[in-house]
Amino acid sequence: MLPGEPLANQIVAAHAGREAVGTGELVSVGVDRVYLQDGNSPTIARLFEQHGLDSVFDPDRIAFVFDHSVLVPDRKMADRLREATVFARNLGARILPRGAGISHVIALEEGWFEPGSLVLGSDSHTCTGGAVQSMGLGMGATDIAAAMVTGRTWLKVPETVWLRVRGVPHPAVRAKDVVLEALRVFGQRPFLYRSVEWVGEWAAGLSLDSAASVASMGVEMGAKCVFLPAAPGRPPGLVPLEPPGEAKVLELPVGDLRPMVALPHSPFDSVPVDDVAGQRVDYVFIGSCTNSRLEDIAEVAGVLADRPVHPDVHCVVTPGSRQTYLEASRRGYLDVLTQAGALVTPPGCGACVGTQGTVPAGGERVLSTMNRNFRGRMGNPDAEIFLSSPLVAATAAVLGRFPATKEVV
Structure with missing residues (x-):
């Protein structure tokens, strides 16, 4: 060498x-x-x-x-x-x-x-x-x-x-x-x-x-x-x-x-979040091998600590491993997420692969922390899947819409 x-x-x-x-x-x-x-x-x-x-x-x-x-x-x-x-x-x-x-x-x-x-x-x-x-x-x-x-x-x-x-x-x-x-x-x-x-x-x-x-x-x-x-x-x-x-x-x-969002149906088609600010979000998924680690969950819990998930948003959080899940639980993050209205699932790939819940409905707008958003990725080719960081995704879950940069804190 x-x-x-x-x-x-x-x-x-x-x-x-x-x-x-x-x-x-x-x-x-x-x-x-x-x-x-x-x-x-x-x-x-x-x-x-x-x-x-x-x-x-x-x-x-x-x-x-x-x-x-x-x-x-x-x-x-x-x-x-x-x-x-x-x-x-x-x-x-x-x-x-x-x-x-x-x-x-x-x-x-x-x-x-x-x-x-x-x-x-x-x-x-x-x-x-x-x-x-x-x-x-x-x-x-x-x-x-x-x-x-x-x-x-x-x-x-x-x-x-x-x-x-x-x-x-x-x-x-x-x-x-x-x-x-x-x-x-x-x-x-x-x-x-x-x-x-x-x-x-x-x-x-x-x-x-x-x-x-x-x-x-x-x-x-x-x-x-x-x-x-x-x-x-x-x-x-x-x-x-x-x-x-x-x-x-x-x-x-x-x-x-500034914070970015990938538009459907390609991770290459990204724009600043301000370009889509105000558009509704129906489903937020925080997980996948790209953004499911303790740092990600901690940031999401920080956003949801004093603000509940919007009533029109289905928010799913899937830790990347049992070790991450247990440490997030020990630190109180999972309690915060659950009390805020998020659905915390067992560790794994979760909704990313589209073979298990939650599969989005046709026409639903999904904001996900996954690595790819090709058509049908989450199990429904009629859903619109956007990609972002966990920070942007958590903020959208609270607001029920894409945030502007000034709202991402």
Whole structure:
């Protein structure tokens, strides 16, 4: 591993047993961990059966997380979950049952993501590992099955792009707003199958929860992987995280940035919240692997501490993990949310995937803290889904409408 190389190159080289690798090379690498989610575990189980496979490279480094269907909505899904459970038990892998939380949130809490590690997940938001400089790669069923058996995978060493955030944003701006602004300004083209290294004082000053929010949306950017700089409050990372002299550096000024809202049906179509201020909101969902951590719930509880949810708003709060749920309860946040009229659900993906409640009605306007708002994402293609930070979403839940920036406190 050569310090001074892009982080993706350093990590790939270390896992390929080489001193260095070149951008664009096809490389076989060892993996540190593999984790699966319940939605595609049955598909992977069938691949094992079809190919006569019955063991994995290391059961201690493979985990099944049941997060997409915590409150099972029907018999068909119940049968799929039982199939996935039997599969995991037969392999001797670790099982995190329904209610344990979202795989990517758990992966950070459990230390599956470590600086310099290479981790595969059967879910696209495995890129969350970049919050602590882990190369988290979401892969499909076939690649995951192969890695489970061999402990290895292959990849093309991605080109690296550096994204430097400049300036100090408005006090109501959160990490989610900056990512939405990056998507608005750049789209996906500069980031497709690239490693994105966020640099600058803003990125270095993020809490671990906020860094995870940024990293989780790497897949929305189209990136192969993303990395945040090492910072106080986060595990010591690899060095350096500064672009070399001839590097491709994109500049994102945020000095004039205000809280953002992504319009239906794309996270790229974002506008300042003032552009939609006053429009009604029917349903607020606070959760997902992007914004369901303790920092997010604490901020929502702060907004609802002395103001109830608007009577015309259905407000759902889904903590990202059991650990988050219990700590939020210990601090009194869940009592505040419940007393204010919010519906607090068991930990998991919740309404984000649209396979379990609450599915919005046709024509309803939803303001969500999720990472994507494609048509039908929450289970109803006739609903309008907007995206925002938890701060904006909580304020909208109180007002019953999109707030103006001056109302977001």
